[in-house]
Each structure stands twice: as C-alpha cells, then as structure tokens.
Amino acid sequence: xxxxxxxxxxxxxxxxxxxxxxxxxxxxxxxxxxxxxxxxxxxxxxxxxxxxxxxxxxxxxxxxxxxxxxxxxxxxxxxxxxxxxxxxxxxxxxxxxxxxxxxxxxxxxxxxxxxxxxxxxxxxxxxxxxxxxxxxxxxxxxxxxxxxxxxxxxxxxxxxxxxxxxxxxxxxxxxxxxxxxxxxxxxxxxxxxxxxxxxxxxxxxxxxxxxxxxxxxxxxxxxxxxxxxxxxxxxxxxxxxxxxxxxxxxxxxxxxxxxxxxxxxxxxxxxxxxxxxxxxxxxxxxxxxxxxxxxxxxxxxxxxxxxxxxxxxxxxxxxxxxxxxxxxxxxxxxxxxxxxxxxxxxxxxxxxxxxxxxxxxxxxxxxxxxxxxxxxxxxxxxxxxxxxxxxxxxxxxxxxxxxxxxxxxxxxxxxxxxxxxxxxxxxxxxxxxxxxxxxxxxxxxxxxxxxxxxxxxxxxxxxxxxxxxxxxxxxxxxxxxxxxxxxxxxxxxxxxxxxxxxxxxxxxxxxxxxxxxxxxxxxxxxxxxxxxxxxxxxxxxxxxxxxxxxxxxxxxxxxxxxxxxxxxxxxxxxxxxxxxxxxxxxxxxxxxxxxxxxxxxxxxxxxxxxxxxxxxxxx
Numbered sequence: 335x336x337x338x339x340x341x342x343x344x345x346x347x348x349x350x351x352x353x354x355x356x357x358x359x360x361x362x363x364x365x366x367x368x369x370x371x372x373x374x375x376x377x378x379x380x381x382x383x384x385x386x387x388x389x390x391x392x393x394x395x396x397x398x399x400x401x402x403x404x405x406x407x408x409x410x411x412x413x414x415x416x417x418x419x420x421x422x423x424x425x426x427x428x429x430x431x432x433x434x435x436x437x438x439x440x441x442x443x444x445x446x447x448x449x450x451x452x453x454x455x456x457x458x459x460x461x462x463x464x465x466x467x468x469x470x471x472x473x474x475x476x477x478x479x480x481x482x483x484x485x486x487x488x489x490x491x492x493x494x495x496x497x498x499x500x501x502x503x504x505x506x507x508x509x510x511x512x513x514x515x516x517x518x519x520x521x522x523x524x525x526x527x528x529x530x531x532x533x534x535x536x537x538x539x540x541x542x543x544x545x546x547x548x549x550x551x552x553x554x555x556x557x558x559x560x561x562x563x564x565x566x567x568x569x570x571x572x573x574x575x576x577x578x579x580x581x582x583x584x585x586x587x588x589x590x591x592x593x594x595x596x597x598x599x600x601x602x603x604x605x606x607x608x609x610x611x612x613x614x615x616x617x618x619x620x621x622x623x624x625x626x627x628x629x630x631x632x633x634x635x636x637x638x639x640x641x642x643x644x645x646x647x648x649x650x651x652x653x654x655x656x657x658x659x660x661x662x663x664x665x666x667x668x669x670x671x672x673x674x675x676x677x678x679x680x681x682x683x684x685x686x687x688x689x690x691x692x693x694x695x696x697x698x699x700x701x702x703x704x705x706x707x708x709x710x711x712x713x714x715x716x717x718x719x720x721x722x723x724x725x726x727x728x729x730x731x732x733x734x735x736x737x738x739x740x741x742x743x744x745x746x747x748x749x750x751x752x753x754x755x756x757x758x759x760x761x762x763x764x765x766x767x768x769x770x771x772x773x774x775x776x777x778x779x780x781x782x783x784x785x786x787x788x789x790x791x792x793x794x795x796x797x798x799x800x801x802x803x804x805x806x807x808x809x810x811x812x813x814x815x816x817x818x819x820x821x822x823x824x825x826x827x828x829x830x831x832x833x834x835x836x837x838x839x840x841x842x843x844x845x846x847x848x849x850x851x852x853x854x855x856x857x858x859x860x861x862x863x864x865x866x867x868x869x870x871x872x873x874x875x876x877x878x879x880x881x882x883x884x885x886x887x888x889x890x891x892x893x894x895x896x897x898x899x900x901x902x903x904x905x906x907x908x909x910x911x912x913x914x915x916x917x918x919x920x921x922x923x924x925x926x927x928x929x930x931x932x933x934x935x936x937x938x939x940x941x942x943x944x945x946x947x948x949x950x951x952x953x
Contacts (some may be wrong), residue, residue: 336360336367339597343562344368347375347534350555350592351562352585354622357611357907358602358870361564365536366399368562369408372534380407383532383554387412387539391868395538409532413547414508417515420528424518433505438463441499442492449488450808454704457810464574466493470509471576473545482574483809512546519553529556540565540585544576552588561589567622568615571864571901573893583620599627600907602870604634607909610935615903617934618896635912638937640919640928644817645824647916648680651875652688654914655858658873665691667872669859671905673883676814678860680821681877686845691857695865700846701818702839705732706801710788710822714832716747717779726752733800735768749773784826784835798922813887816922863905874909879917881927902931 336344340360343353344367355361365384373379386392389412396410409416421427442459450458465484472479481489500506506514519525535555537543540563543551555561563585570579586592600608605628612626641647651670658668672678678694679701685692701707709732712725726747730737742755752773756765775795779787791797801819805812829835859871878884885898906913915937917928933940 336363337599339595339599340364340367343564343595343597344371346562346593346595347372348560349558350560350585350589352582352592352594353562353564353597354594354624355564355566355597356600356624356626357566357569357904358600359597360599360601361538361597362395362398364597365538365564366395366402368536369399370403373406373408377534378407380409381531381533382408383416383535384408384410385413385416385535385537385551386410387542389415391538413550414511417511417550420515420518420524421511423527424521424524425514427506427514431505432511433500433503433507437503437505438507441496445492445495445499454699454810462489462492465489466496467509468574468576469493470513471544471546473549485809512550516546516550516553519550525553528554529559534560534562536562536564538564541567541570541579541582542572542577543581544578545581548578548581568618568624568900569867569904571867571897571904573897580620583622596622596624598625599629601629602910603628603907604630604632604911606634606636607906607911607913610636610913610937611903611906614906614931614935615899618899620896632911634909636915636935636937637912638915638917638932641916642919643824644680644820644918644921647877647918648684650916651681651877651914652684652690654873654875655690663872665857666855666859668875669861669866669869669871669873669908670875670877671861671863671866671908672877673863673886673901674811674814675862676811676817677878677883679818680824681860682846683821683825683842685858686842692860693855693857695859695861695869698846698860700843701821702842704815704818706815706818707822707839709797710791711832711836713776713779713791714787716776717782718832721747730772732804733796734803735772737765737768741765747773747776784829784832785823787832788823788826813882863901866908867904870908870910872909872911873914874905874912875914875916876905877916879915879929879932880921881929884929884931899931899934902929906935 340363343351343364347368353361353364355364369382369384372382384392384395386395392410392412392415396408399406399408399410418427418429418432439459442463443455446459446462447455461483465482466489469476469479476490500510519528532554535551537551542565551561551563563582565582567579567582570577570582586594603611608626608628612624615621639647639650641650655665655668655670659665670678670681675696678698682692682698684690709729712729715721716725716729726745727739727742730739730742738759741759742752745751745755749770752769753766756762756769759765775790778794779790782790798816798819801815802812804810805815825838826835829838859869861869884902885895889895889898915932917932918926920926928938930940932938
C-alpha cells in the first residue's frame with residue numbers, strides 16, 4: 335500500500351519529475367511501481383530506461399520488478415552500461431576493448447612503485463587511481479582540479495603515463511566510457527536515435543551524479559523529455575569521486591516546469607532516530623528543506639557513552655553486541671560503524687579474542703603487517719640475538735638517525751662491523767656516535783617484557799614522534815598509524831613474553847583470513863560510514879565520535895563540513911531500533927572533544943564559540 339506522496343510520484347508520468355526521498359522512504363518501491371504504471375499507460379517496456387549507480391542495485395531492482403510483474407524489456411542498468419551501448423554503436427567498441435581492473439592495478443602498481451616510501455603501497459596506489467578518476471569525471475581543468483592528498487607533479491605525470499598506457503593497449507577505462515558517450519551524443523543523428531530508443535528515463539541515487547553523467551542524462555532527456563530523478567541530497571557523500579549534490583539541487587532550475595515531490599515518511603527507523611537525525615542534518619544550509627515523518631510506533635533509543643581509552647570503548651562495544659545478542663537479536667542485525675577503515679583494528683582484535691563472528695564491508699588489513707609491529711619485532715630480534723637478514727637496515731632510521739642505509743647494506747648487528755661502516759661516511763664521527771647509541775639502546779631491550787619494550791621505544795627512543803614525522807613524509811594518515819600503535823600497546827599488555835606475542839600474531843593472521851573468506855556475511859558487520867550507505871540494521875553502534883573524526887580533521891571548507899555532516903547523518907539513519915554512540919574523553923593522555931554532532935542532535939549540552947562552532951560541554 336503506497337502513501338499519498340508515493341502515489342503521486344508513481345502517477346506523475348509526463349515531463350520532468352524530481353523526487354526528494356528521505357532515508358527509508360521506499361524509493362525503490364516507487365521506481366518499480368512507476369515503471370509498471372508507465373507500461374500500463376501504453377508505453378512499450380523497451381522504451382523505459384532505469385539507471386542506478388551500481389550493477390548490484392540494478393540487478394536487485396530488475397529482480398524485484400520481475401517478481402511483482404513478470405519479465406519485461408525495461409533496461410535496468412548502470413550509467414556505464416548505457417554508455418557502453420552508445421559507444422558500441424558510435425565507435426564499434428566491444429567488451430574486450432574495456433581495460434580490466436587487473437590491468438589497471440598492474441599499471442598503477444608498477445608506475446607508482448618506488449614513488450613513495452610508504453609501507454601501505456596499496457593505499458597509495460588507490461589514492462592516485464581515485465583522484466585520476468575524479469578528475470576525469472569532474473569536468474575541470476588540471477589547473478582548477480583539487481588534487482587532495484596527491485602531489486601535483488606526480489599526479490600529472492601519472493595521468494599522462496596512464497593515458498599513454500591505455501592508448502598503447504588500445505583500450506579505454508570506465509571513465510573514458512562516459513567521456514566518449516558524451517562526445518558521441520554531440521552527433522545529432524546519434525542523439526536522435528537514443529532519444530527515440532528511450533522515451534522515459536528514471537535515475538536513482540541522483541544526488542551522487544557528477545558533471546559528465548548529468549550532461550549525458552540531460553542530452554538523452556532533451557529540453558522537454560520524460561525524466562524522473564530520485565534521490566536524497568542529504569545523503570550525497572561522494573565528493574571525492576566528483577559527485578556533486580548541487581546538480582540535484584539545480585534540477586528545478588534546469589527544468590523550470592519540473593514537479594518536485596517530497597517523500598518524507600521514513601519506514602525504516604523508530605521515532606527517536608528520525609528526530610535526532612533531523613536535528614543533525616538541519617544544520618546544513620545547502621539542501622532541500624524537509625519534514626521528516628515516521629511510520630513506526632516504537633520510540634527507539636539513542637545512547638551516548640564517554641570512554642576514557644580506546645580499550646574502554648572497545649570493551650563497551652563488545653558488551654553492547656553481547657547485550658543485543660542475549661535479548662535475541664541476531665548478530666547480523668548489529669553493525670559497528672566508523673569514519674575511517676583504520677579505526678576497526680582494536681575492535682577486530684577483541685572480536686577475534688572473544689570468538690564473536692564478524693564480517694567487514696572493506697578489505698581488512700592485518701595490523702601486525704604494518705611497519706610499527708614489524709619494527710617492534712625487529713628490535714626484539716636484534717636485542718636477543720635472533721637477527722634475520724635485513725633487520726638492521728629496516729630499523730637503522732626508525733627512528734631517524736640520519737644514517738645512510740646504503741653504507742650498511744650488508745652489515746649485521748655487530749658493533750665493530752657497524753663502526754667500520756661509519757668510516758667511509760661524510761661525518762664519520764657523528765655516525766659512529768649514533769650507531770654506538772643505537773647499539774646500547776637495543777641491548778637494553780634484551781630482557782624486557784612486551785609492554786616494557788614498546789614503552790622503551792616510545793619514551794627512550796622517541797618512536798611516537800618518529801611515527802608522526804615518517805607518516806607526514808610518506809603522505810600517510812598519521813591518525814591511522816597512531817591507532818595501530820594504540821592497538822598494539824593494549825594488545826601487548828596480555829603477554830608475558832615477546833615469543834607469546836609473536837605466536838599470537840601468527841594465530842591472529844590465520845583467524846583473520848578465515849573471517850575474510852566468509853561469503854555468507856555472518857556475524858556483526860564492521861563498516862565505514864561510506865560503505866554503510868544503502869544498508870540497514872536493527873542496532874547501529876558508532877565509535878570514535880570525536881571532533882577530528884566527525885567532522886574529519888581534513889575538512890577545511892564549508893562544502894567539506896556539510897559533507898561530513900551528511901556522512902554522519904547517513905551512519906545514524908542506517909538504524910531501525912537503536913543507535914549507540916561512543917566517544918573518547920582522552921587520547922594520548924590529552925583531553926579531546928566529542929563530535930559537535932552530538933550537541934546538534936541534542937545529546938550533549940553545548941555552547942557556540944566566536945567561530946560559530948559548537949563546543950560540547952562535558953560534565
């Protein structure tokens with residue numbers, strides 16, 4: 335049974351329609367029923383195009399339609415699938431002309447190898463791949479594009495070599511597909527064919543459209559075509575991929591005669607969740623103003639917990655998971671969400687320890703493979719006479735000692751050999767003093783327990799400061815590295831010997847691999863805010879809800895801050911029954927503030943400072 339606004343969207347068939355849909359408002363139901371209504375009005379099904387932004391969503395929508403109404407010739411697809419059809423007709427492209435993901439990764443991996451000192455090469459490569467894709471979809475010039483975390487010179491060089499690589503291969507990528515489709519539709523005969531081919535167009539998730547995609551949509555629809563766009567500007571969270579929420583906001587200006595329909599009833603969440611989420615997002619200024627309504631009778635619940643440490647927060651989360659399970663809720667109905675993927679390390683440690691099943695929406699990296707744990711183990715081996723090849727070279731400048739690694743190329747951890755390597759260096763006296771100091775420090779670790787050894791590295795050798803400078807040098811997020819260090823500090827408290835810790839790390843790797851292989855998504859879901867979009871659970875737990883995480887520390891512009899608020903809004907609105915929010919009171923021994931969003935939602939008292947930023951008052 336459709337409500338009044340849903341019926342209005344379904345029955346408005348002609349012309350241009352903008353459907354603004356809040357979370358849980360049944361937009362998929364509307365699109366499916368509207369498709370049937372168009373067919374019932376006498377339009378051949380093959381003339382209807384329904385575009386979604388993922389292949390999975392398109393498949394699900396088609397299956398849902400066919401389950402209700404049977405087979406049809408409606409084209410349910412992604413923007414790339416329709417663009418491929420256009421360029422196949424225009425230029426003769428075939429599927430084997432499209433660059434494979436493996437070929438793309440191979441190019442970027444080889445070209446960018448050695449261009450950074452980072453241990454996390456995969457993340458480094460991904461950063462440049464994402465940025466180049468965003469640039470091609472943005473419609474901007476090299477001069478006006480925001481390079482984000484990429485170094486401008488390397489970005490331009492990588493882009494140039496990537497284009498050369500594709501030309502040499504005779505292939506195009508998915509971004510080229512859009513650009514070539516746009517160009518093909520500049521031909522009037524080609525455009526006329528496709529406009530006749532699809533006389534009714536519906537676009538889902540329109541808030542995530544970019545400039546190139548919008549241009550294609552508008553060409554296909556024409557100035558007075560039948561185009562219906564559905565989306566929620568409050569859930570536009572992909573600016574880093576060149577998505578632009580202002581395109582949806584500008585739809586009524588593009589089509590002055592369009593009909594705007596607000597679907598404001600949330601069928602997913604309980605009343606309290608809808609209320610608090612509405613209070614949060616109303617602080618954004620560049621949005622369609624909405625009234626949020628609920629259909630569920632239950633009040634739902636919000637709970638806020640302040641934790642003194644990451645360890646305390648993690649234990650609190652584990653208790654919440656067990657609490658819901660004890661009340662009969664399946665583990666699959668609980669999700670733990672966080673701003674960045676690095677924040678799940680300590681939680682995963684505890685889930686593995688307590689044998690609580692879980693799965694993740696992103697690839698989980700074993701933090702024992704990170705440079706920090708490897709450095710710790712390397713120092714232990716050197717201190718206890720278990721040196722392996724390359725150990726000395728690995729930590730020679732971890733922390734920085736300004737010793738040329740090349741001079742110690744084949745050297746072992748032996749004081750006389752190390753001093754001999756210093757003789758040919760420019761400042762031999764200073765280098766000799768450095769290696770003697772290093773030798774004394776390493777030997778002092780010989781009988782230390784795990785926590786004592788890590789504490790010695792931090793306090794006596796300045797290892798925490800080194801992490802900061804090293805991450806800045808290799809352009810890696812400092813916060814993620816510090817999170818790993820904090821996880822390791824808490825983890826090592828449970829071991830009496832370094833051998834025990836090393837054995838645990840090996841066992842952990844096996845268990846983590848087993849979790850990765852679970853295809854059934856059994857257990858608690860761990861997800862970033864971004865990857866949670868489109869999903870829903872009875873119980874949602876948000877961790878690290880501190881200023882610097884939400885909003886993220888890298889947010890600087892008004893557009894950044896509005897997107898960060900939208901991202902938190904998306905996370906909150908994934909919940910049906912309850913939202914548990916955890917934040918820290920201290921980090922690295924220093925006081926830290928909770929997220930201002932907690933005050934905006936009325937969960938914490940607050941005041942406004944001179945910069946008009948809400949500062950939560952903690953009592």
